[in-house]
Amino acid sequence: MYESDQRLLEESFKKYYFNNFDLIHVPDKPSEREFGYQKFNGGMNRHISLKSDKELHLLLITNIPSDVYCSNAYYLFPTLPMSEKDWKGADLIFDIDSKDLNLNCRKEHTCAKCLSCNSIFQIQSSCPKCNSTKFDAKSLTCNTCISSAKDEVTKLYDILTNDLAIEEENIQVYFSGNEGFHIYITNSPYQQLSSRERAELADYIMFRGVIPETFGIKKFNFEKSSFPELNEKGWRGKVAKQIIGAKSKKPKAIREVISGGYTMFQKKLDNLKDIIGTRIDPNVTMDVHRIFRLAGSLNSKSGFSKVLCKNIEKFNPFTDACLLDDETIEIKANCPIQFKLKNRKFGPYNDEKISVPKYAAVYMICKGLASTA
């Protein structure tokens, strides 16, 4: 990143932090958490302890981090090296990212930036300018991405409250600050689960590793198979609803299952994975030592804030999480994708000098598609 870009981002981030102390708090039991931060063009600083909002705000103002993190885990000694921290438990966390959802819209709002010559182009096998095969994909999230990610949050919420019996007041949904959502479960019986146990929970939520026997389909004595009822709880009922649909169609649907055989049913289940399973990133859920982006902080991949979503349906990240000010800034933008922030359209820009509000300038610079003029 150019020095002048870094300066602009640091100034903008500092101003945001200074004016938004009310949005940025240490989480519950701060003295048992590990904090960490990164600076622009810098490495990770972690194993930090912050005991109060005051200490956190001081860190933000003095270090002006690009990203701030806090552990989901609780430790006896959060500042010691990993193996000596003495793990006491960890909040259950979930990451839903629209880039993992294989959406068709993605190619429409993704471009490539060559790592050798910095030119921007439509994704293809090599850079049209210098033929290098090494490039970064740059994506500007769209409404479809966000609404698909919201659908996943809804599916997750249903499983958490019904199957896992987690109280609604213990579930917090945050916009990640870039392309998805972070879900936290606090005060649950799952705090003590180890990484392997969390991986099992993740597989449950994702509907991974299912076998036909769970739904009464037998490998041997196939004709003796029995099928779940529509009103059953958990996955059995959900699968029945998907495969049978309405009650009146049951005989026909079951005939189809019987004629398809065991292997066919396994395929059917595998296909259902993306429809009824929630597409979370399992690596996040099974990590019991992760330092996860701190709520209220800015995400340096976009300049958006990680904000609490009180009403997920109505939540619009392009207005609700875009919290930088609108001071006009002159930049040189090479952004082939049009985007909308705070109800205003921007772009596309073809390597041109433009004057835009700071929130849009920061967004493009964070994405690597513009720099200060």
Place this chain on the structure above:
Amino acid sequence: MINLGQDEIAKYPFLADAGQYLKDKGFTLEQFDTDPDLKLIVEKAYHRIEVAADGKIYKSDLIDDKAGKDATLPREVFSFLIAVVLLKLCGISSLIQRFSLAEARRAEKYLEKDLANLSDKTKEELAVRIIRELFSLTVYKQNDYFAIPIEDYLKHSINFHEREWKLVNRHVENGMVYLTSHETVRLVRKELSGYITSKIHSIHTPQMSNGFKKPVEKLTTLAKKFSTQTISSTEYPPCIKHAIEVLEKGENLPHSGRFLLATFLLGKGQTVEQIAPLFKNAPDYNEKVTLYQLNHLAGSVGNATKYSCPSCDKVKSQNLCFAIPECDNIINPLQFGKKKTLNV
């Protein structure tokens, strides 16, 4: 300690305090050495181990879970206690493990029956208590099923590799997993056998006496049958081949894939210098970073923690598993191509 009735001690002899039991019955270990009537029990004890070593479950003399004659009950308990003495004197851990597993499976049958006993509530309560006190597993009876909190279920189920034990293949409702009595007891088999093993290990080894010499010698011969031979091939498992292919093509291998590859090769005894060039084609290759990370995994920098190759389960959940029949139910990629044969 759970208070047990006479019949219960015969069913679950590992719950009894061995020394105390002998004393209560008015016996000493030395008597087994000399008393011809008690020698029969030593033979029975040897037989109990022999059956276990063969992977079978010892058939007890209990009829309808009750001691038929007055003498049956102490015989049942004594043969278990003497078997433990013989195992301690012999000191071969593979035998102890086989014995513990067989005894666990034997107890499992009674536990299952007791758990599902509708006519005798005290039996069900005892089974629930054994499960709770020994394995901190809370079981609630609901109609014909046994409900276990998800978090408790997971602690035990992760020891199983069969897919039917995955949470996703279970009846889950409102924070609970619903199991049959058979499944509930099966869930703790491994821990039950571990409990018996640890109990045997914790017992003080008695002095060798003449009467025990012969059966102990026979046990040593028996144990030789179970030494294993390992044949290994140099072929890499498909997950590792995939990781190498992705890197060779210059495509991006996720962090978890790089971790798998590096820890696998380190586990195979390769050095950091041998492994580093594999990552040269990665789109974000940086020699310094690669070497730093590899050295970290090898435990040569940082806090000297050596990272081990992730389990097949973990690899599967990271979408990096491409199992083939040759994987043959291994549980860690490092086991690929290693075939164990019994030295019979």
